[in-house]
Structures are given as structure tokens and as C-alpha cells.
Amino acid sequence: MVTVRCVLTIAINNGWDVHQLDVNNAFLYGNLNEEVYMTLPDGYNPSHINKVCKLKKSLYGLKQALRMWNEKLVDVLLDLGFEQSKCNHSMFVKTSKSVFILLLVYVDDIVITGNCSIEISKIKALLKSKFLIKDLGILKYFLGIEVLKTDGLCLSQRKYCLDLLAEFGLTGCKPVNSPIEPNHILTHLCEKDNTPLPDVSVYQKLVGKLIYLSHTRPDIVYSVQYLSQYMHNPTNAHFKIALRLLRYLKGSPGKGILLNKGDSLDLKAFADSDWGKCVNSRKSITGFCVFLGNSLVSWKSKKQSTIFRSSAEAEYRAMCAATCEIIWLIKILKELKIDIKLPVSLFCDKTSAISITANPVFHDRTKHFEIDLCFLREKISKGFIKTVGISSEDQTADGFTKGLHIQAHDKVCEKLGLFNCFAY
Template sequence: MIITGDDLSGIQEHKDFLSQQFEMKDLGHLSYFLGLEITHSTDGLYITQAKYASNLMSQARLTDSKTVDTPVELNAHLTPSRGKPLSNPSLYRRLVGSLVYLTVTRSDISYAVHQVSQYLSAPRSTHYAAVLRILRYLKGTLFHGLFYSARSPLVLRAFSDADWAGDPTDRRSTIGYCFLLGSSLISWRSKKQTFVARSSTKAEYRALVDTTSELLWLRWLLKDLGVSTSSAAPLYCDNQSVIHIAHNDVFHERTKHIEIDCHFIRYHLVHGALKLFSVSSKDQLADIFTKSLPKRCTRDLVDNLKLVSHPP
């Protein structure tokens, strides 16, 4: 059991009560839990899964020193039929399942893991090569983890993005979003949409709806934890058409198919849950969750998401 909070006397009372009911041992400050390694300092918390990632490389027999700079090869697209079927797919499935858990602290591999997760039923050699590339990227960034600053302001902001028709097999779009509380990354997602969007605007708008839903839940959670959520949270999007539609109360033929989503977004705009802002593509933090990116861009986004290799 993990007990946390800033009421030290209340925590002690709670521990005393539990010790009367159960046999228990106080292990002190949390340092390791289910593969998560936690380092405490006066500046904040640093959370990594370096040992867990290292064990994955051993499972894959990745013993050489070769590393890569990005988790996904630029402009690479996996397909169900390219490559030879794996004679024994169990290792592939174990590695992918473990990589999914690794995204708890490694948001930078979310898109890559999302891609390889789609081929668990019939993996091929190209899919396994993509898994090995993720592991080689992890090898070069083994100690990357999340840093939660003790001095970070408790102000929520969000980024929403979509890669329109990016899957060459079914032309479905991939959406991505991320949330930061001050400078600390607290929520993110990479997911393929369940429908085929006929325009980039529709793909981006549906991504905005998913982001808004997560935003409302996070605002409720923060309020429950005693964090003020009275001001509107800024939500950044790099599609001007989407922002225009969200603010425009006149519907026409081209927007009827997303009218319900428009009402949903506009309701929360009017009631002050969020404010929409335009952001340039180069400053779009959610980009890393929707597509493969060049080395420089990947490095910049990893830095902006505060994925660090050691506590500051």
C-alpha cells in the first residue's frame, strides 16, 4: 500500500490504524514499485523504468551497443502483409506487452508502441524489426524518465493533434494529445481513430473532442484533490479550420457531419472549461504521438515534454 499527501500527522494516524488491523511494515519513502524507480529530492520526483527497460533488452537478446536516435524510422509505415510471418510470435507479444507498460514513463515511445501493438495476432519480420528499433532507441536513452517539479505551478494546459489518413492500409487517422500540469507531463495518448475521416478538419476535430473529454476528467480530478480549476485551461491546436468551427455557431453542409461534436466543444468553450489557441506545427507537443519524426524534432519534443535522464 502507498500512502501519500502533505498531512504528516494524518498519514501517521492512518498507518497506526492499519497496523492494528493488519500485519504491516513501514518501508519509508517509495523508491521502487512494480518496475517504477522513484528518486526523491527537494526539487521534486524523478520516475524512470531503466531496470525494466534493461530487462526487455535481455529478453530480446539485444547485446550489441548499437543505438538509434528515434523510436520509429522516418516515413516508415507498417503493413499487415510485408515481411515473413514469425514462426514463434510469443516473444514478439511479450516484448510488445512489456513496451506498453513502459509507456507509463516513456511517453516518447507511445506512437511507436501503438504501431507495433496492431499486429499481435499475426506478427511478421518487419514488425519485429520495428520492436527491435524501439529497444535500440531505449538503449540509447535508458535513463530517460519523468520529472515532476515541486515548484511547478498547478496550471493545466493541453495539446491536441491528428495525422490525417496516415495509415496506408485503411487510411484511418492517428490522434494524439498530452496534458501538462505546469511543466510536468501528466497524461498523454496515441490512438488510431475508429473511422475514416474524409478531411483533415474532421480528423483534427474528433481529436479535439477526445482531448476535451480528457480535459474535463482531469479538471474534475484536480478539483477533487483540492487544486483550483476555476480558470479555463488553454488547449493548443495547429489547425485553424478546427478552431474556427469551434467558435462559429453557424453550421453548413460541410460541418453537419460533426455538428454534435461542435456543440460539445462549444458548450465547454462558453462555460469556461477551456480556451482554444493556435500553435505552430513546430511547437505542437502532441506531434510526437501521431507520426514518425526526424531526429532533431524528436529531441526537441522530448526536451519540451521534460523527459530527462537524471533529476535536475
Template sequence: MQVLPCLLPQPLLQCQNPPSFAQASQIPHWREAMLSEFTALEANNTWVVTALPAGKQPIGCKWVYKVKLKADGTLERYKARLVAKGYTQQEGLDYSETFSPVAKFTTVRTLLAAASVHGWPLGNGLLKFSSTILQHGFIQSKSDYSLFTRSHGSSFLALLVYVDDILIASNDMESVTKLKKSLDAEFKLKDLGNLKYFLGLEVARSSKGISLCQRKYALEILSDSGMLGSKPVQTPMEQNLKLSETDGTLLDDPSVYRRLVGRLLYLTVTRPDLSYSVQKLSQYMAKPTTSHLTAAHRVLRYIKGSPGQGLFFSSSSNLHLKSFSDSDWAGCPDTRRSITGYCVFLGDSLISWKSKKQHTVSRSSAEAEYRAMAAAVCELMWLIPLLKDFQITHSQEALLFCDSQAAIHIAANPVFHERTKHIELDCHLVREKIQEGLVRTLHVISQNQLADLMTKPLGSHQFHSLVTKMGVNNIYAPS
């Protein structure tokens, strides 16, 4: 019998000046973190002693050191993780598939919006193994496999899992307490108390609702990029700017651009005002140029002016779905493909949005708008059963606002052959959902089209007007 050996590991660079393995074992706080991790792995029977198959080589492992900070930047704890060197394995030879439960951020926002209206207390913690949740009577959501809910009489619990971080919402604190004790008895559970900080998202709650932002993360990006002292600008991208893959000269070190855009992508979790700009910049990751980097630096200058910008989920909102869809026809100068943009609200709370280049070239602006409508309808159809998981029955038609009369006519008229014969059949789900009474389309004038924010760079006045209407605000701004 052989045990998978723990080779002397090399640390992964995830903290400033990380210690070597030899150094860490001599420093009290790192030694304590490593001992805590190893004790937890042993207590939870993480490994099984088995014979090594003939011709197979055991994979090594390494320590990952990370300094965990609170939202205010002060030290929370030193964290050490022992991880296998999975990158040495070959798919199909050493493994078939891997999976870690990762919640969709739309689900996180929807849960917070529902909790704000219903007044559910929110908590979070760290759970080493989430597979045990099903043993406690929870049902796994079909909409998001990382969501688990349990209903018993008037008691309701919802658990949202992101690897080993869990977000708990419930109308029954006694049941929550019992669940925590039960999980802690079986597995190591660290109770982090009331929800204030989750996956880098800062949560603040008052009688008026819940605010969500990433101020600390935004300031870290500015600091790491050397842009803390930059002059702020009013918009993340110049109005009418048309970036192309041929603009500027290729960067000598593209990794700087890729790292920056990658970090900005995570900032869009709470910043819909950045979505169009960042998705545009992400299209040039393969061969970034000086022009693309200049545009990325402008985004940083915009963030400098409002690092605390984020979402607000009102406690007095209704729970009716409404959405806005828009497109920028042939907006990409390189491919002539259009840009789809949509945003979805639960009452007054923005819970989902998208800015994305369409997969095919549209032959008309009406076709591009219709494709954007189809994308919005797909999101609505996913959200309705998700709301049911949160015990929210959505009996009304979901509203879909569009500023294209032609696209609305295509959705309503099944005999519009000449305009629609070349559109893929899956786009006509808009028409099906209208006929089923699940969605109702309404026309909105272009000045009130909120999804404009997702399809093109706007002027300062229109940009800030739409951002305000979306319920995006800066909770750190002086009142």
C-alpha cells in the first residue's frame, strides 16, 4: 500500500513577498496556518490510502500562501492551502472531469435583492466540504447547481456555495443556528457572522436596503497599476470611440494588459457602468496594442472618480421582472458583428446584465435588435424558476422594453417572412414566450433605453443619467 506523497512544495505567488516552504515552517503564523489546513484535511478524511496502479506516477502538491484582508484593509488571517499539482495531469489519462461548485453572480444578486425585500438575515461562513448539504434535507436548484434550499412549514433556508464560501439567507434564525452546529459537528465550519464581505464584495445593510460594491478591490487595481494619483474622467470610454485590432502598435509585454483587463472583468460583478468598456477591451487580449492599453487606462481614470460605485437593492421594491434590450448594429469595425446589450431588474433592483458581441453578422438593425431581445428573453426564462427557488412566484408577465418597433413587430407577427426568413429558429423563442403569456414586449424611447449603456460609449450626460436610473450609486459619496 502506498500513500500519495507530499513532496516538498513550492509556494504559489499569491501574497506579497511569499515565504518559501522552509521559511514558512519557521514563522509562527504561517506554521499555524499550515497546521490548521493539514489538521482539517485529516479530520475530514480527505485522502484514502490505496495501492498505486502499475505504470502510474503520483502527482506532487504544494503550499499556497495568502494573506486574507478585511474590507477595510486590515489583517483578517493568514491562510495556507495544500493543493495538488493538477496541471501535471492529462485529461482522459489521469482524470475525466473536475468540478467545484461556483455560484453565478446573478444568483448572488438575486438572493440579495430578495433578502432585502423579505428582510431575511444574511450570514456567511467557510465550509470545507459542501457535498454534505444534501444530507440535511436541502434541494439542489436546477437553475444554479450551487444553490441549495430547504422549506419546512413557514421556515425557509437558502445556501449559496462558492467553492468553500457559503452565503446563508433565511427567515428562521433558529434553523440557521441548528444547521451551523450540525455542519460544524461533521465538518469544519467557520462562522463569519453577519454578511459584510463575500468574495471581495462589500455588503452594507440599512433599513432602506442592501448596498453592494467592490471599493477595496477597485483601489487595489488602481494602486497596482500606478493610477491612484491619476486625474479622474467622467466616462470609462470616449464617446463614439471605435476600437479596432489594427489600432496602435503591439505591446512588448502583453501580460500587463491581460492582467489588467482580467481584474477589470471581476470588477464588473457590481459595476454595470464598466461592462461595455471592459468587454470591448477583452476582445484584444491576444494581441493588445498601445491604443488598447490607453483605453484601459481611461477606464482606470474613470474608476478613480468613483471607486465605491455599486448596486443598491431596495427593501421597498416589488418582485416583478422587467428587462431592457438593445443592440449596436455592425458595431465591431473588424467583424461588422453587432453588440447585444440587456439589463434585467427585479422590481427596482438590477440583478443581471450583459454586453456581448453577437455570434453572426446581422443583415439589418431590426435583426440585430431581435437577437438582443432573444438573449434577454433567455435570461428571463432562466430567472423565473430561480425566483421560484427563493419562494417567489412570478405570476405576471415579465416585461421586455425595446426601442426598435421593427423588432417588436417581428416578435409579434408570425407572417413577417421577408424580414425573418434568414434568422435562426432559436431566435423565435421571443415569439413563443409572448404567445405563452410569459413575456410582454413594450416600446421605449431611445432616451430611456437603459441597455444603451451596454452597447456603445456614451456622452457624459446620457451616461450618468442611465447609470442613475439603473440604481447604481456610490455609498461612499458625501450626502
């Protein structure tokens, strides 16, 4: 999804049309709705009991079928002059003189965009000569995500969200204004209803669907991250928090990410952490978000794998995680022929963490740091990253590390660029 959001952001900034194709791969592996049987070829002598037939294509249903299909599609695209991305193998780029074409593949669904409509039509015709394809026109619905044109492009999962509410019988519920209570940890400790759920699969199914919904709803990422920690042994208390999250979604099921058209495509990132958030393991929470221009393209909320002795160390770890994401995004953007202005600004609201990155003399406080955490200093010294201090009130990544009050949550949603096309 990160690559898709980057590509769509670039497309909307350049005014390109985004097209969608659906490839029917049934002709390679038979009818997908029926069992496939291999018949003996003409000339085969049944008396040769010690000989076997060599199958030159993979039958549908076998483990090798999807790999064979992907290899076939990749070979065709390479023959058409595309280059496969090294950072994301589902992305293909074709450049010749002033023509620039981007192509994204997900199994047999294809999104194609570029600066030349004539070349796009030629590629469609060439693909049609190789496969049975269906031209779905301008991109509107892809993998359950609605793509709506407003001032830019709005990515929403409204239908998916409404179906989820209907599945759990909450279509007519009373909505709430925040996805999770700010003191949910204390609530969990004092909760009397701590009995295990009789059917764990219901909770696991709900959280799994919420994880997919978080592809266009960064405002629920922290809540989903918290709920997913208890997939193996959830209690009624956890299930109540999950149902509360559904009540939050009921208030604005059509909300999604707005990819704006801007004057620049510079990267900037916000990193934050919540020290010792987990009351059981005392591990902290990492949260970061990355913007391409004014558009949000990447975000993350995750429990840290190491216990840290201070909030500065936890914040430092979050900055390192954001730096790794920035490095990967810059590699993708270079393949998309986008030059990123360096250094990339990394915003942090912890003064002590910024001091550690800039001053390598703090040996007593940093000598126990792991080796992988020290590479942030190297990136700063080489001019790749620039740390910038901001106030906690202006920290956009604050919503990825903790539950917020309603006013603070609404402010973070506004900064993330969340937009509800269906509210007007």
C-alpha cells in the first residue's frame, strides 16, 4: 500500500490519469471455478508404464500455480520494455525519451498510469494480445479501496467499513468520537470482566478485518495495534474495546486519506514513542508517519522489541525506525525518477533524544545502545536526515503511540489529512 500511495500522489501532482486492468489468468491454469484434469497427449503409449509426462504449465490449485502465473506476467512486462523495481517487485517502470509509464500489479489486478495516454493505450493493446484482460477504465475501486476524485484523490473503504458494521450488528449503534479511551490501560487493569472469550475466532476475525481497514484509516492504527497483541488469548474486556472501535467507525465510515496536489514532493517524517506503555512487559510503543509533499504515504504503530531505561532511548528507537522507512521510500522514489531534497526533516518532540543524535559525547547515557541504533548518527552526519524539535502539541505522530482525548484526536486527524468525501 505504501507504493500505491506514492504512485497515486505522484500521479495527482502531475495530472495523470490512473487506469485499472483485470487480467483473466484462467487460460493459463484452466477454469478457476472447476477442477482441472490433465489428459494424455496424442501418441502416448499406455504400455510405457515406467515413463511419465512432463507438465509444461502448472495446474490451478497446485502450490506452483501462483508463482508460475507471476513469472509469466513478469516475463511479458519485461518484454514490453518495463523494468521491475528492486524495492517493490510488484512495481514496473517504463521510460523512453519523454514517456514515463508506471504499472502496479497485485496478482491479476493492474493499475497503470503515466504521462502519455497514447502509450498507455498501446500497452493495454499489447497486454490484450497476450492475456484475456478487462479494461475497467479510470481507477475507481481497487482491492476494496474506493478512489474518489475531489481536489486530489481520496482513498476510502466506506463499503468495507459498512459491511463490517453490519456483520457485527452495529449498523444502528450510537457512535463515539475517539477510537480508544486515553486511560484504556488502567481500564484494562481494573476491568472485572476479564474472562476469556468462548469463541476466539470471532475476535481474531474482527481484528484481522480492522488491520486491513487501517490501510486507509491511520486514525485507528494504534487501537488496532493494541488489540492485535491479544489475538491468542482475548478476554471480554478486549472484545469490548474492539466493539468500541466499531462504534467510532460508525461516526464516519467514509473517512479516508486525501492525497493533495502540491508544489513539491519533499519528504518529511514525524516520530514519537510512549515509554513503558505495556504494563506487562514494560516495552514502549513506536509511532511514526511520513509525508510526501502534503500527502500521507506511510505510517506505523508497533510495540518495541527491546525494553529501554528512559523515554529518551525509546524516542531514539522510534526515530531510527522512521529513518529506515525514509531510506526505503527514497529508493522507491528514485526508481520513479523523483529526486528528493536532502536532508529529510525528521520531527521529534523529545529534546534529550535530539541531543543524543547530535552529540556523540554522551557516553554514559548511550554506551549500552545497540549497534543498530547508532546508524542514525551516521545518517545525520552525512546530511541524509535532519532532526527538528517540535512541541508535543504539534506532534503529528502522537496518535500512533497512545489514546488521545477527543480534541487532541481531531487535531491529529486533521494534520494527517483525513477527509470524508461522503459528508458533503
